[in-house]
Amino acid sequence: MEKTPEDRPEVQEPDLDESEDDFALGSLDFSGLSPTDFEEFCFDLVSESGFSNVDWRKGTPLAASPSDRGRDIVASKTLRDIDGHEYQERWFIDCKHYARGVPPDALQGTLAWANADRPAVVLFIASGYLTNGAKDWVAKYERSNRPPFRIRVWEKPQLLRLVETNLDLAFKHDVGTSTLRRVxxxxxxxxxxxxxxxxxxxxxxxxxxxxxxxxxxxxxxxxxxxxxxxxxxxxxxxxxxxxxxxxxxxxxxxxxxxxxxxxxxxxxxxx
Incomplete structure (x- = not known):
């Protein structure tokens, strides 16, 4: 049965200026990065995207990160009410560097920890895309559990738009693009x-x-x-x-x- 728009998960994008004069990249290629390299790229990307108190919870100098407790990065986002009052949202950020689509079971641990720790937002950053099964699972999770946090997803199109505004990130982390060679x-x-x-x-x-x-x-x-x-x-x-x-x-x-x-x-x- 075909899903209605209400049944489909919302993949929200970063707020960016879509001026036609903006420089446009054709594609991004993360294949030369290890999972740890991708986490480091995400750390710098988040730091350059208006977040503060960005903490990369690697927990060990080894390639694996067993101590992150369901999130790779924790960051704060400052928001302002119409009366000028400012407050901070806490974001849990989980980085997913997969050669293929990210499956549903790769998301479950992060959401379990989020239910315990109550951030404002859980953000999944994928070097490619979530599988359709994962997107359906997220939509069902939100309907069934009504979690006390918002779930956001940045996939390759969102990353492309963010890197367009900061090409130094691609250069620094050796991310391949269709218009910029690797370092x-x-x-x-x-x-x-x-x-x-x-x-x-x-x-x-x-x-x-x-x-x-x-x-x-x-x-x-x-x-x-x-x-x-x-x-x-x-x-x-x-x-x-x-x-x-x-x-x-x-x-x-x-x-x-x-x-x-x-x-x-x-x-x-x-x-």
């Missing part, structure tokens, strides 16, 4: 370009052999380093970088741009 990819590109810049600046083997200002040890070390570069990138590929002024300038421009993205000043061509 690890950028660092790997910078490393290769620096190697190629170094190789292109070195004298030929013949010139090295005739240099009188270099000791034999330095000559041997230089030649050995050149052989490693050639083995890694290929002699023909490295030769392209110095085949003309244009190709050398192109290499220099690429490494300058990548380093600027990583926080360096423009025109840093150190090798």
């Amino acid at each position: 690890t990819e950028i660092l790997a590109a910078e490393s290769e370009l620096m190697d190629r810049l170094w190789y292109g600046r070195k004298p030929s083997d013949e010139d090295v052999a005739t240099r009188e200002d270099l000791s034999e040890d330095l000559k041997a070390g230089l030649l050995a380093s050149k052989r490693r570069m050639e083995e890694q990138y290929g002699v023909e590929e490295l030769a392209k970088d110095v085949s003309s002024d244009w190709t050398w300038g192109y290499l220099s421009g690429r490494i300058s741009a990548v380093r600027w993205v990583l926080g360096d000043d423009w025109h840093n061509l150190d090798s």
Whole structure:
């Protein structure tokens, strides 16, 4: 039987400006993050989203978090009445990093603890989505139990909109996006370009052999380093970088741009 709108769980989204001029990401990719990495991302996301007193209840330096008592993060949200009176809501936040949809049994422990501790809101943050079964279970739980707290869910669409307003979070936590490469990819590109810049600046083997200002040890070390570069990138590929002024300038421009993205000043061509 098809469910009516009243039977379906409400997935509320963060309050965000939906201006058409906002920068739009195409997608988010959390596959490179461990569950602990995802919790750390959620901690920073909550901290940057207007919450205070954000407490990551990891409880142990180990990868697992057995001491969180049903919530990974506890945070406060300041609200204001129309007369100016301010008060704080306490939120329990549970982070769910699943390769597939989050099942109903992954939510039950958090709600059991919430019934005992009485927060104002229980928020589930999923790196993907809750399964349809989980959403139906939440809706039935709310109808049957009328809990003393609200249940909120942030899935990938909500996370996408939040990250759009703070791209530094994606960069810091190595979250993949369709418009921003991972930090690890950028660092790997910078490393290769620096190697190629170094190789292109070195004298030929013949010139090295005739240099009188270099000791034999330095000559041997230089030649050995050149052989490693050639083995890694290929002699023909490295030769392209110095085949003309244009190709050398192109290499220099690429490494300058990548380093600027990583926080360096423009025109840093150190090798």
